[in-house]
Amino acid sequence: MKEFLEGSQAIAKVVSLCRPGVISAYPITPQTHIVEGLAQLVADGKLDSQFINVESEHSAASLVLGGSATGVRVYTATSAQGLFLMAEVLFNIAGMRLPVVLTCANRAMSAPISIWNDQQDSVSLRDSGLIQFYAENNQEAVDLHLIAYRLAEDKDVMLPAMVCIDGYILTHGIETVDMPTQEEVDKFLPRYQPPYNLDVDHPLTLGFLADPDYYMETRFAIQETYKEIVKFMPQLFEQFSSAFGRSYNFVEKYHLEDADKVIVAMGSVCGTIKDVVDELRKKGKRVGLLKIMVLRPFPNQQICNALKGISRIAVLDRALSLGSIAPLASEIKASFFGKKKAPKIISSFIAGLGGRDITKDSIKEIFRQLNQKEITGNFIDLKPELLQAPLETTLGNRSF
């Protein structure tokens, strides 16, 4: 049924429809509304789940690790610094092959403190073993949680999955969402049947010491699983589509057919880009968007196929890899290395850090700068007046 919902409320609702047995979280803006909503549902007796308040995100992650190890469906959510306090445990969850599902309400990393949106938090955990999805709007945010549980709990996967939604823009954004019914969710996502779990009658050890004779194979196994996921995920998307009537894929192609300039991006900014693409197309400009919905596994092949023959690509990152090329741009470039039909130009742009608004003009500026010369890491909407003083005082007086 269509409802007018805040993103966080919509996520709390869909997570409750997934019937997690254990929920644990520690509050952090802009994630808090999600677990507040779940806590309310549990308190009202509408959701039969153990909601466990803890003293930190490290404990929240440990709690869901433990819950998942006993064979129960679990859930947690966090943002930014909270995700990083979880990070140590998240690597463990992936290594123990536990299908924990969490939501990252994307927020900039401190310092300086920023409660506002960018994607530095989740993107920085790209090497952790978490499957990563990115939502453009709240409908996708809802749907991706269903897909995340199904994928994570598949016996051939058994890996944690994280659904990333832009903080404030989606978490606090209120819009129309078609909420699935309990029956539909139960049918698509049956009760979790763990292939292994902690049980005193059948003792088992998870995550125990692996000396150099064993460790490397455990990592290899995860890497192999990721290759498998890429192969069978189209089937899962297909099943989702026949169950709910909405189609997703690793990437979404928007007006790529005859495009000569394309922006590659993730998350809510894709909506703004689509409006700009429509506007520029009306003026006869051949522009398009490639939206990345799955960052892990990284869909190299799908990206290369989608962008084949397009001459100029702009990759828009809302995160940095300080000291190197921006993360998404780096992976897109790597995908094309050695390929014959690679784009002539793959330029990299940084925008929207720490909640700096990305307007239609910001997107137009990226298309404008996407010309004959390749650009690496141009910051859009930077305020030069804020940079002047420190640059003079530090760099100006320095002799290398």
Place this chain on the structure above:
Amino acid sequence: MKEIRIHARAGQGAITTAYILGEAYFIKGMYAYAFPHFGAARMGAPMNAFVRVDNKPVRIRSQIYKPNFVIVVDFTIMRSFDCLAGLKEDGIAIINQREGVGIPKVKLKQKIHIVPANKIAQETIGRPLGNTALLGAYAAATGEIDLDILQQAIKVHLAGKKQEGNLEAVKQGFEFIKKNV
């Protein structure tokens, strides 16, 4: 697409106002996207909430710089901040009346409505929270939303005594414009 910008101080209910307004458009069968923007994230700091409405799903996610309509919940913000910045040439502003704050000058086709919303709220809700009276005035001044749809939206979000008072407040806000314009 129509764009609405709401100015208030954090804690004055701008998000609920945006939610109810968006809900009304949703009930009307349109697509809305309502969202807040926080400044310093503390009580009393100036903040905005925004609503975008269209006949098709709203995709653009940036803030609103050129609104069709502006609602000012706390007029004192105008002392240090231009709430009407970017208001469209034929835009309409609904402002909560406040002693000692001058009426801003506007362009030829722009319209400003000063509504005694806190007074209405004090009489109907028992607290000077003028938000719903302003929404009633918005509905009457812009012709965007029918009063009964707005009242339906209020019923979705408020219950009991609060609902009763706010249903009356929204009606009085609506009637204030109808009588005075």
